Amino acid sequence: MSEAAQTLEGWYALHDFRAIDWQAWREADDDVRAHALDELSGFLREWAQTEENKQGSTAVYSIVGQKADFVFMHLRETLEELNDMETAFNKTLFAGFTKPAYSYVSVVELSNYMGGSGDPMENPEVVARLKPILPKASHICFYPMNKRREGSDNWYMLGMEERRAMMRSHGMIGRKYAGKVKQIITGSVGFDNWEWGVTLFADDPLQFKKLVYEMRFDEVSARYGDFGDFYVGNLLDESKFAAMLKL
Ligand code: 76R
Numbered sequence: 523m524s525e526a527a528q529t530l531e532g533w534y535a536l537h538d539f540r541a542i543d544w545q546a547w548r549e550a551d552d553d554v555r556a557h558a559l560d561e562l563s564g565f566l567r568e569w570a571q572t573e574e575n576k577q578g579s580t581a582v583y584s585i586v587g588q589k590a591d592f593v594f595m596h597l598r599e600t601l602e603e604l605n606d607m608e609t610a611f612n613k614t615l616f617a618g619f620t621k622p623a624y625s626y627v628s629v630v631e632l633s634n635y636m637g638g639s640g641d642p643m644e645n646p647e648v649v650a651r652l653k654p655i656l657p658k659a660s661h662i663c664f665y666p667m668n669k670r671r672e673g674s675d676n677w678y679m680l681g682m683e684e685r686r687a688m689m690r691s692h693g694m695i696g697r698k699y700a701g702k703v704k705q706i707i708t709g710s711v712g713f714d715n716w717e718w719g720v721t722l723f724a725d726d727p728l729q730f731k732k733l734v735y736e737m738r739f740d741e742v743s744a745r746y747g748d749f750g751d752f753y754v755g756n757l758l759d760e761s762k763f764a765a766m767l768k769l
Contacts, residue, residue: 525682530642532630532652533578533597535708536604537664537719538611539590539624539753547619548769558616559764565611566760569596573655578603581656581723583755584766590623592763593664593755595656595721597630624751626666628708628719630654635689657704659723660757663730666716666750669742677746688742695733695740702729716750727754 547555569580578598585593594611598604604627611617630652632642642648669677677685696705708719722730737743758766 524679527682527685528634528637529709530632530634530648530652531709532632532649532654533599534601534604535626535628535630535706535719535721536594536596536598536608537624537626537628537721538594538596538608539585539622540592540594540620541623542591542767543619543621547767550619554615555767555769558614558619559767561614562616562763563760565614566763569594569607572598576653576655579654579656581658581662582758582763583662584758584762585623585753585755587754589751589753591620592758592766593662593753595662595664597654597656601627624753626664626710626716626719627713628710629713631707631709631718633689635686636693654706656706657723658757659704660725661723661727661730661755662757663722663724663727663734663752663754664719665752666710666714666719668717668748670746670748675745688740688746691740692737692742695736698736699729699733702726703733730754 550558566582569578572578573580578596580597581593581595583593583595585591596604596607598607632648632651638645671678702724704723706721706723708721709717710719711717722733724730738747
């Protein structure tokens with residue numbers, strides 16, 4: 523049996539993708555819409571406060587294309603908190619004007635392929651990466667992925683050293699995008715249908731394309747990467763959200 527990579531876990535993640543029921547929104551009375559918007563603003567402020575208190579983080583983006591209209595990406599200490607938030611939001615008037623589009627449950631993960639020495643949890647940089655405050659970059663890109671297990675291309679049958687060498691090459695490509703793309707890898711083995719969620723943030727969306735394309739030629743992605751649907755979108759704040767919903 524090959525040696526499993528050791529992983530460190532941080533905050534739990536819920537990517538909650540929703541579509542807006544435009545017909546119901548259009549047909550609603552003005553006061554109902556106003557109340558729904560108030561409630562939405564209230565939640566956005568509450569989530570910002572949680573972030574301020576360093577008890578979690580939330581990113582809110584519109585989604586371009588037909589897969590969804592917007593996404594809430596929530597990070598929280600426990601699965602219970604994520605679930606409570608999801609339920610509380612679902613009880614709002616505004617949620618009644620949305621339809622589920624996709625969701626993804628995972629946990630922020632760091633693996634030891636590139637690990638240094640000593641107890642990583644004593645390293646404040648590591649702790650900050652496990653409990654990250656999500657950047658307010660102009661754009662988000664999310665997709666789930668697996669490492670392939672097919673015939674002779676089986677990641678999980680490779681030895682630790684071989685995997686480490688490939689992950690080093692992967693990391694070196696990633697580092698070229700430092701300052702342009704921020705990546706958050708969340709592990710979802712046992713939680714959701716894919717093995718990882720990849721969430722990228724950038725001010726220039728072309729950097730997503732360039733990074734993902736460059737990685738496709740790197741062995742770990744070229745040979746062992748299987749990918750799900752891609753979601754890409756634009757930063758929303760309270761006023762942009764209200765503008766998007768204005769009829
Ligand atoms: O955490 C680190 O910075 C150390 C190096 C590193 C690891 C261990 C790293 C760096 N990644 C790691 C793990 Mn990554 N990453 C992806 C994708 O589209 C594709 O082809 C793949 C999707 C991108 C775009 C990306 C970006 N990475 C992982 C893992 C877990 C693998 C496992 O455990 O088997 C996955 C699934 C994954 C996928 N990676 C980086 C980046 C970037 C930009 C970096 C550089 C980060 C930095 O130096 O700040």
